[in-house]
Amino acid sequence: MQNPYFMNTETMRRLVERKRDGGRIAADEWHELVAAFTRGTLDEAQMAALAMACVFRGLDLDETIALTAATIDSGERIDLGIDGFVLDKHSSGGVGDTVSLIVVPLVAACGVPVAKVSGRALGHTGGTLDKLEAIPGVRTDLDPPSFAAIVREIGCAISAQSDRLVPADRKLYALRDRTGTVPSPGLIAASIVSKKIAAGADGIVYDVKCGRGAFVPDAAGARALAQTLVDVTERFERRAAVVISDMNEPLGPVVGAGLEAIEARDFLRGDRCDPRLREVVTTIAARMLELAALDPIASTDALLDRLAAALSSGRAYERFVAMIEAQGGTRNALESLGPASSFASTAAEDGYVRGIDAVSIGELAREIEARGVPCAGVRIAKRIGDRAERGEPLAFIVGGTEAQAHSLAGTFELGTERVAPRQPIVETVSGSLARSTSATR
Amino acid sequence: MQNPYFMNTETMRRLVERKRDGGRIAADEWHELVAAFTRGTLDEAQMAALAMACVFRGLDLDETIALTAATIDSGERIDLGIDGFVLDKHSSGGVGDTVSLIVVPLVAACGVPVAKVSGRALGHTGGTLDKLEAIPGVRTDLDPPSFAAIVREIGCAISAQSDRLVPADRKLYALRDRTGTVPSPGLIAASIVSKKIAAGADGIVYDVKCGRGAFVPDAAGARALAQTLVDVTERFERRAAVVISDMNEPLGPVVGAGLEAIEARDFLRGDRCDPRLREVVTTIAARMLELAALDPIASTDALLDRLAAALSSGRAYERFVAMIEAQGGTRNALESLGPASSFASTAAEDGYVRGIDAVSIGELAREIEARGVPCAGVRIAKRIGDRAERGEPLAFIVGGTEAQAHSLAGTFELGTERVAPRQPIVETVSGSLARSTSATR
Numbered sequence: 003m004q005n006p007y008f009m010n011t012e013t014m015r016r017l018v019e020r021k022r023d024g025g026r027i028a029a030d031e032w033h034e035l036v037a038a039f040t041r042g043t044l045d046e047a048q049m050a051a052l053a054m055a056c057v058f059r060g061l062d063l064d065e066t067i068a069l070t071a072a073t074i075d076s077g078e079r080i081d082l083g084i085d086g087f088v089l090d091k092h093s094s095g096g097v098g099d100t101v102s103l104i105v106v107p108l109v110a111a112c113g114v115p116v117a118k119v120s121g122r123a124l125g126h127t128g129g130t131l132d133k134l135e136a137i138p139g140v141r142t143d144l145d146p147p148s149f150a151a152i153v154r155e156i157g158c159a160i161s162a163q164s165d166r167l168v169p170a171d172r173k174l175y176a177l178r179d180r181t182g183t184v185p186s187p188g189l190i191a192a193s194i195v196s197k198k199i200a201a202g203a204d205g206i207v208y209d210v211k212c213g214r215g216a217f218v219p220d221a222a223g224a225r226a227l228a229q230t231l232v233d234v235t236e237r238f239e240r241r242a243a244v245v246i247s248d249m250n251e252p253l254g255p256v257v258g259a260g261l262e263a264i265e266a267r268d269f270l271r272g273d274r275c276d277p278r279l280r281e282v283v284t285t286i287a288a289r290m291l292e293l294a295a296l297d298p299i300a301s302t303d304a305l306l307d308r309l310a311a312a313l314s315s316g317r318a319y320e321r322f323v324a325m326i327e328a329q330g331g332t333r334n335a336l337e338s339l340g341p342a343s344s345f346a347s348t349a350a351e352d353g354y355v356r357g358i359d360a361v362s363i364g365e366l367a368r369e370i371e372a373r374g375v376p377c378a379g380v381r382i383a384k385r386i387g388d389r390a391e392r393g394e395p396l397a398f399i400v401g402g403t404e405a406q407a408h409s410l411a412g413t414f415e416l417g418t419e420r421v422a423p424r425q426p427i428v429e430t431v432s433g434s435l436a437r438s439t440s441a442t443r
Numbered sequence: 444m445q446n447p448y449f450m451n452t453e454t455m456r457r458l459v460e461r462k463r464d465g466g467r468i469a470a471d472e473w474h475e476l477v478a479a480f481t482r483g484t485l486d487e488a489q490m491a492a493l494a495m496a497c498v499f500r501g502l503d504l505d506e507t508i509a510l511t512a513a514t515i516d517s518g519e520r521i522d523l524g525i526d527g528f529v530l531d532k533h534s535s536g537g538v539g540d541t542v543s544l545i546v547v548p549l550v551a552a553c554g555v556p557v558a559k560v561s562g563r564a565l566g567h568t569g570g571t572l573d574k575l576e577a578i579p580g581v582r583t584d585l586d587p588p589s590f591a592a593i594v595r596e597i598g599c600a601i602s603a604q605s606d607r608l609v610p611a612d613r614k615l616y617a618l619r620d621r622t623g624t625v626p627s628p629g630l631i632a633a634s635i636v637s638k639k640i641a642a643g644a645d646g647i648v649y650d651v652k653c654g655r656g657a658f659v660p661d662a663a664g665a666r667a668l669a670q671t672l673v674d675v676t677e678r679f680e681r682r683a684a685v686v687i688s689d690m691n692e693p694l695g696p697v698v699g700a701g702l703e704a705i706e707a708r709d710f711l712r713g714d715r716c717d718p719r720l721r722e723v724v725t726t727i728a729a730r731m732l733e734l735a736a737l738d739p740i741a742s743t744d745a746l747l748d749r750l751a752a753a754l755s756s757g758r759a760y761e762r763f764v765a766m767i768e769a770q771g772g773t774r775n776a777l778e779s780l781g782p783a784s785s786f787a788s789t790a791a792e793d794g795y796v797r798g799i800d801a802v803s804i805g806e807l808a809r810e811i812e813a814r815g816v817p818c819a820g821v822r823i824a825k826r827i828g829d830r831a832e833r834g835e836p837l838a839f840i841v842g843g844t845e846a847q848a849h850s851l852a853g854t855f856e857l858g859t860e861r862v863a864p865r866q867p868i869v870e871t872v873s874g875s876l877a878r879s880t881s882a883t884r
Contacts, residue, residue, distance in 0.1 A: 011621055015620075016623075018495075018623035019623040022623050045621065045622075047618060047622050048491065048622050048623075049488070050488035050489065051494065051495045051622035051623055054463065054491075054499075057463060180456050180489060181486075181489050181492035182457075182459035182460040182463050182489075183492055
């Protein structure tokens with residue numbers, strides 16, 4: 003394949019060989035190859051070989067930044083037209099991870115605009131767009147002007163990524179997905195950060211999931227990815243913080259788009275408050291407020307008080323309803339949502355829950371949802387560390403079959419010895435720009 | 444890309460991920476993926492990612508054997524229709540490597556048929572087909588029946604690979620070439636051995652080049668490749684031996700298709716006998732005779748005597764002429780060949796030759812030949828370890844320009860300290876089938 007551009011087959015072959023042999027690819031080379039890939043003049047086989055070499059050899063920080071910049075430059079940037087600080091929040095993908103639906107209106111209710119760009123369910127993990135669309139009438143395919151208008155008017159919006167944003171990333175991600183080249187921290191960071199910068203955020207809190215149900219299984223890998231996300235984001239003069247959260251069991255009590263929409267509604271309305279979900283929600287929301295630095299001398303306790311007040315006063319819930327309405331839904335549709343009927347999965351003998359297979363539960367929930375019943379999935383009754391008596395429900399299949407309830411029981415590992423519950427927050431990493439804004443606390 | 448075959452996108456993605464994570468690919472999986480790749484129903488990007496994962500993770504012996512078998516099964520096998528043992532010989536690619544043109548008629552003159560399938564020049568290395576075709580009239584695109592007929596009648600033939608042989612290898616090699624995934628010993632061995640088995644050889648001597656001018660630079664890598672070649676070949680119940688030869692400087696005295704044809708002619712006719720070329724020729728030819736085991740109790744000295752007699756009697760040369768005639772050339776055309784006019788590259792000062800850049804000389808010879816003058820290239824006058832006085836020729840540009848003679852001088856590194864000449868043979872590796880036939884010697 004010869005083409006009139008600088009990045010021809012021979013040049014690209016030499017870049018692949020250099021990366022394979024442990025060398026670096028320069029910023030202008032990343033720009034050329036991403037541009038050629040986006041316009042379809044680069045051999046996909048060469049790009050796949052390069053991606054696999056990146057999986058083994060890694061990208062250093064400068065390469066990751068160059069790839070991020072090249073990815074941003076492949077498409078448009080959204081100008082939200084908002085004076086002042088705009089936040090976004092990203093999750094690396096989890097099971098029962100209902101955090102975004104709650105945190106977005108909650109932080110907006112505290113006075114900081116949140117313009118969240120979200121994705122779809124991927125593999126065993128859920129997608130925020132699917133959860134929001136489980137509320138009848140709600141649309142997430144907002145064009146950039148409508149997205150910006152809703153954020154300006156309501157203080158928050160959750161939208162699918164515009165086709166005009168980072169086209170290189172969509173194309174590269176599709177290639178990586180089918181060629182087994184997803185797990186490269188540099189490629190992952192460039193993919194995530196480029197979307198957030200292009201969508202116009204001034205500050206981003208990243209939730210990096212870590213554990214057997216996450217795309218990054220080990221703490222060291224999560225920590226390295228966290229630091230890369232912060233470093234790359236700050237190089238673009240945006241503020242960043244990372245919360246590393248546990249994904250060795252599902253985060254919240256329910257798994258499934260409609261069930262999670264109900265859970266978010268009930269959490270915001272004060273009807274129900276799962277302690278694990280609350281801990282991650284408040285940690286992430288507090289970090290978001292810190293990044294915005296509304297009140298640079300506010301202590302963490304003051305921020306938490308502010309969040310609690312937004313919840314208890316009903317302001318956070320009203321903001322959620324307003325966002326749903328602005329995106330095409332109705333209060334009535336939201337409040338009418340209820341779970342499908344359920345079957346219990348019970349403990350076959352007495353014991354302590356030692357493990358819950360989040361991947362299998364995520365896949366099972368997707369399978370149940372595929373049957374077409376609204377508000378279906380899985381509800382978790384017992385957590386790692388909980389005691390279960392024989393015959394007591396461990397979890398429920400909602401909107402599924404008895405056979406599915408049987409396989410659900412297999413995702414719980416019980417033992418006779420007591421085990422400690424898992425802490426949902428592993429650690430947090432703040433960028434220097436974020437720290438400098440709150441250095442006096 | 445969905446297809447009706449077992450090896451769909453999802454299955455292939457899981458294979459790539461398994462290899463990426465250090466796992467094995469089973470024999471039936473190699474067969475399925477090679478078959479799908481050959482018929483064009485496999486995503487080339489997935490295949491490229493797999494090849495890069497193989498570069499990093501390697502293939503174990505069983506995987507290499509399975510890939511070899513799958514590659515053989517992708518096309519036809521030649522039935523030479525010859526009773527008794529048929530030899531082939533393979534070189535991993537060198538500069539000034541005139542061995543094949545000499546060894547093929549020489550071994551045939553000792554009574555063992557040689558059916559050699561050869562390749563074209565690749566990168567900086569020469570190709571036996573190009574050298575043979577430098578003799579006016581000679582054809583190498585023999586169809587399998589003609590190839591077999593010439594071997595039966597004359598005792599030897601040198602042919603290009605039929606398009607119907609190992610189509611998977613041609614396709615995979617083209618992909619590996621452009622995606623930087625050539626340097627994997629398992630992939631290299633499967634590519635080489637599959638061709639030799641499909642072409643009908645009973646015994647194969649592999650010449651693995653090793654050094655800065657070779658595709659395998661280090662001795663450890665050459666040794667590992669040598670053992671893999673032997674092990675894989677023997678699994679197909681063929682006999683194998685490997686000669687590892689030095690490629691830190693050009694092997695013979697000339698580099699270039701026509702010049703090497705002349706060198707082979709003069710060597711076989713007894714007019715000229717470069718000592719480095721002779722050592723590699725006789726080592727490889729003796730191994731070939733050993734594999735054939737014409738006389739299992741013959742000592743190595745007896746084999747060398749036999750080779751010397753075939754040369755001094757003129758039988759080897761007459762066999763060469765007969766082969767050339769059978770492939771479309773004439774004795775007169777062969778004997779009329781003469782080198783183009785030359786320019787000397789002289790030493791700028793007194794010294795010992797410390798190094799000769801074989802890659803640059805190979806590339807220079809290709810560049811000179813591209814000008815279209817017949818019998819052009821490079822003639823080496825001084826070897827590593829030789830003393831050169833200021834103004835004495837180091838080498839000659841044949842059929843080229845004075846400017847090329849100037850750049851030729853730059854490929855020689857001279858120093859004031861004496862250095863030892865390099866031995867052209869590094870070591871030899873024999874298979875157990877080969878050893879068992881000559882165990883009594």
